Amino acid sequence: MIRRTSDSAIGYNGRDESLNTNLPDLIPMSNLQPAVVTTEGLQELIDALGRRGYRVVGPTMRDQAIVYDDIVSLADLPAGWTDEQNGGTYRLAERDDDALFGYAVGPHSWKKFLHPPVLPLWRAGGVHGAQAIPESVAAERFAFIGVRACELHAIAIQDRVFLGGAHVDPHYRARREGAFIVAVNCGQAGGTCFCASMNTGPKANAGFDLSLTELVLDGGHLFLVEAGTDAGNALLAALPHRAATQGEVETAHSVVARTAASMGRQMRADDLHELLLRNLEHPRWDDVAERCLTCGNCTMVCPTCFCTSVEDFSDLADGTTSRSRRWDSCFTMDFSHLHGGSVRPTARSRYRQWMTHKLATWIDQFGTSGCVGCGRCITWCPVGIDITEEVRAIRASDPHKERGHGD
Numbered sequence: 001m002i003r004r005t006s007d008s009a010i011g012y013n014g015r016d017e018s019l020n021t022n023l024p025d026l027i028p029m030s031n032l033q034p035a036v037v038t039t040e041g042l043q044e045l046i047d048a049l050g051r052r053g054y055r056v057v058g059p060t061m062r063d064q065a066i067v068y069d070d071i072v073s074l075a076d077l078p079a080g081w082t083d084e085q086n087g088g089t090y091r092l093a094e095r096d097d098d099a100l101f102g103y104a105v106g107p108h109s110w111k112k113f114l115h116p117p118v119l120p121l122w123r124a125g126g127v128h129g130a131q132a133i134p135e136s137v138a139a140e141r142f143a144f145i146g147v148r149a150c151e152l153h154a155i156a157i158q159d160r161v162f163l164g165g166a167h168v169d170p171h172y173r174a175r176r177e178g179a180f181i182v183a184v185n186c187g188q189a190g191g192t193c194f195c196a197s198m199n200t201g202p203k204a205n206a207g208f209d210l211s212l213t214e215l216v217l218d219g220g221h222l223f224l225v226e227a228g229t230d231a232g233n234a235l236l237a238a239l240p241h242r243a244a245t246q247g248e249v250e251t252a253h254s255v256v257a258r259t260a261a262s263m264g265r266q267m268r269a270d271d272l273h274e275l276l277l278r279n280l281e282h283p284r285w286d287d288v289a290e291r292c293l294t295c296g297n298c299t300m301v302c303p304t305c306f307c308t309s310v311e312d313f314s315d316l317a318d319g320t321t322s323r324s325r326r327w328d329s330c331f332t333m334d335f336s337h338l339h340g341g342s343v344r345p346t347a348r349s350r351y352r353q354w355m356t357h358k359l360a361t362w363i364d365q366f367g368t369s370g371c372v373g374c375g376r377c378i379t380w381c382p383v384g385i386d387i388t389e390e391v392r393a394i395r396a397s398d399p400h401k402e403r404g405h406g407d
């Protein structure tokens with residue numbers, strides 16, 4: 001029975017002493033008992049977020065891909081669809097059930113909203129004369145529905161980049177601080193996923209207000225819900241829900257365990273910093289340069305890549321000038337252009353820069369790897385270059401290995 005409660009004894013605030021305490025990774029952060037909502041309850045969650053002034057964003061289907069866009073109802077979600085991914089390959093396929101979150105990740109990541117591809121910075125001219133008028137900081141409040149565990153880690157990485165240093169990005173801060181995050185634990189791994197290797201998934205353990213595990217069972221279509229913050233707890237209390245049974249908790253556990261066991265890719269990650277930095281002259285960089293088109297797709301789809309350039313525009317019609325910030329990529333020649341030319345003129349140097357930064361020097365810079373194992377760079381590389389395979393190839397023929405540098 002699903003009952004609407006605010007602080008009911010069988011609601012989220014209730015305790016069930018029969019809860020299986022042998023499932024520590026399913027105990028919510030707030031140490032309260034998981035709840036269960038139906039699809040109707042999920043619709044009420046979307047409605048409630050809208051009423052509270054959030055711009056609700058979630059997975060939708062467009063141009064034969066699952067992308068993040070504005071949603072108002074469950075009908076906007078890709079019910080009954082999944083994605084099939086491999087190196088350089090992505091296609092949608094019908095599922096044999098009505099799962100709403102039965103896919104892995106698509107080409108979009110949430111950085112599209114928190115760190116937009118184009119951001120106006122200032123304008124001058126016209127009625128403003130020569131004075132540069134800064135663009136106002138947009139205080140849009142996003143509610144993200146369907147954030148995967150790897151994406152929570154990617155957001156945490158971008159938090160460190162934009163908020164963690166001496167120079168805080170006010171645009172990112174305004175969007176990030178107001179965001180409400182509904183995570184979804186993955187019910188299946190994509191063909192290029194390797195979050196289990198990077199210890200970033202498939203279970204969301206932190207960084208969410210609410211997290212869902214979708215259970216498509218003979219007895220109904222349910223979502224096991226855990227709250228990660230007071231805001232999540234308060235919103236859950238306003239939804240129709242009941243306490244999860246031990247069987248539902250165990251089923252949710254098995255969904256995540258099955259996903260973890262079926263990752264499309266694997267990558268040993270414990271020694272990447274040393275492995276890559278002692279192999280800066282490895283012949284594999286020449287090999288990958290033969291294949292790499294330096295198109296920059298991998299950096300555009302990567303949820304942690306953050307590099308930007310600025311562009312100035314002059315409008316001869318009205319005499320105004322404006323400056324915008326836009327995503328850039330270490331794969332472009334212009335990105336490392338200094339006086340006299342680019343310091344990374346070859347595909348070899350640019351691919352090596354990207355991969356060694358992502359997997360090695362990022363750790364020196366920000367304290368973690370820059371890769372969360374989402375697999376997007378593999379799927380959306382037009383020639384199917386696979387970061388896990390490149391690491392494997394370097395490791396397999398590491399000339400320093402015999403000198404006691406591991407396997």
Ligand code: SF4
Pocket residue numbers: 298301302303304305358370371372373374375376377378387
């Ligand atoms: S490097 Fe590739 S797998 Fe790692 S986070 Fe970026 S897109 Fe995902």
Ligand code: SF4
Pocket residue numbers: 291292293294295296297298299331377380381382383384385
């Ligand atoms: S690795 Fe692939 S996606 Fe990245 S720049 Fe090279 S060709 Fe493009």
